[in-house]
Amino acid sequence: MTSQRLNKLTPYMFMAPAAIIMAVALLYPLGYMIYGSFRDWNPSQTIGESEFVGFKNYITLFYDPAFRESLSVTLTFAFAVVTAELVIGVGLALLLDRNIRGMSVLRTLFILPMMIAPVVVGLMWRYMYHPTVGTFNRWLKSWGFEGVDWLGQHALLSVIIADIWQWTPFIFILSLAALQSLPRSALEAARIDGATAWQQIWYIKLPLMMPVLIVTALLRLIDAFKVLEVILVMTEGGPGLSTEIVALRISRTATEFRELGTAAAMSNYLLILLLVLTLAMFAITRLQEARAARLARQIQEEG
């Protein structure tokens, strides 16, 4: 081997440990799951003893009304929370983007929910939603209203509210950062051009924040598809299947129904969904970069 060849290989040698760890920690379980999803596999068997069934797990799931229900709950949940969080988070950021005394304290308070462990959030809200001793119903009753069956009749809405409470701050801080990095003088120019506060938001601030908002929304969407703990603690997916999101159904299929193959197939469906979203996100960033690069080239050509 010549020293030149050796030189070329050096970087790969340094990368090897990381690559090996990645392969073991990431690719192995993934491959295991994909392999398992094609088998009729019971937890008491080793994977080698299980029977190969081809796409049976996927096909069964595709026609399984319970899985479809669970998928639709997940989609409803994810899109509802992300939409609401975007509206509230961006709204709050627009409202609090000013220099008033005490604003930094207020901002810190706003992002507290995000720092609480999801299980704790679930427990907290479960207590607050309790039909008789819960905070909400006690308030309602003290004001002379009927109590609401939060985690029964309105279970999905209730978990959506809890998630909004926890994750709006995420959108809020990112929007606030985006807002504060907007060109100040362009906003001043808009004021001189005659834009009202609303027109400044609509025509200048929101369009300029859009790239950040799109990426933030996609991140939240991906996260919302995988939410588990809060709902597990609050409703365990019930009543019925009304709050049984896919992540919860996967864990039940594996533990209660003891169908590891089906659970793996379900995970793969979820994975495909997330993959599509992630690719969409990359595509958007790449598009933006490509556009910026094209503009830079255009300027250069003109000298």
Added chain:
Amino acid sequence: MPQIRLDNLVKRYGAVQVLHGIELDMAENEFTVLVGPSGCGKSTTLRMIAGLETVSDGEIYIDGRPVKDLDPKDRGLAMVFQDYALYPHMDVASNISFALRLQKRPRAEIDAKVREVAELVGLSDFLARKPGALSGGQRQRVAMARALAKDSEIFLFDEPLSNLDAKLRGQMRAELAIMRQRVQKNMIYVTHDQIEAMTLADRIVVMNGGYIQQQGTPEELFKRPANKFVAGFLGSPPMNFLGATLVREDDMLMAQGAAFKVAIPADTAARLPTSQTSVILGVRPSDLNYNSEAPDAEAFDLRVKVSEYVGAQSVLLCECGSTDITVELKSETPIALGETLRFALRPEGIHLFDPKTEMAL
């Protein structure tokens, strides 16, 4: 065609006062240039007129109407910012037409206006571009076009040329002077570049440390600076200042320094209070001419320390006793470093300042 009047304008940031009672009257269609060193409060004054900064004290009148508490949009003005402040997500045409679209003007009128001002500033081929795809000079033109499209009566400029390279700045300065002739409006222009100030202004306002030092036509300020600061600020290379005592010799008043003694013209001498014994003598490099035959009482003998070649002229840094003096000299004049040369002083070129108050005498 409004008049603008600043009445005892004060700006405070917390305990710090940055403007100390600015008094200024701007006539109709006047091109006023605020000029001064960095941090003297030019931008603050302009931004207060625009309504982007609050007024701590005093009042701003536009056409006799107090406007201190009006929103920027209700003051009827247009502004060009130092960093152009274009809307990055809008193409050039949308940038220019933004104000008109907010006013809900008819589509056809807006299109016509955009074409008209784009033509005026030479942007017609770039209407569909975003600002990110324009060069600095082109962005500058868009900012100008956007201000023109509004048909405001008052134009404010905050160092609009300072982000351009020297050559482009000269070109844009000339274009601005041409535009100025076509567009008869009130313009207030902030700059720290004295060439811009001298070439564009009807009236120059020299500021320093939050105070107005002097205002007047460029010629007035150049020929009769009110104090040492203004004298030193305007003119390039800057005026030389030399400490001198006044001595009387055969009915002639002479200013005597460490290595010179020059006669003060009779009319200037007549103005001086008799109690005045010492002065600061101010002499612009352009008022000193190389002339070995000059009489003693109208000349400086200077020893050349450094010669800076800048083309047809060279700028010489010379020694006169213990102080340094800059003079200009045609580059072809054969001189050697260390040589002592005689420079004749034009009698009109003598400026005297009080050493304590630094006011002109």
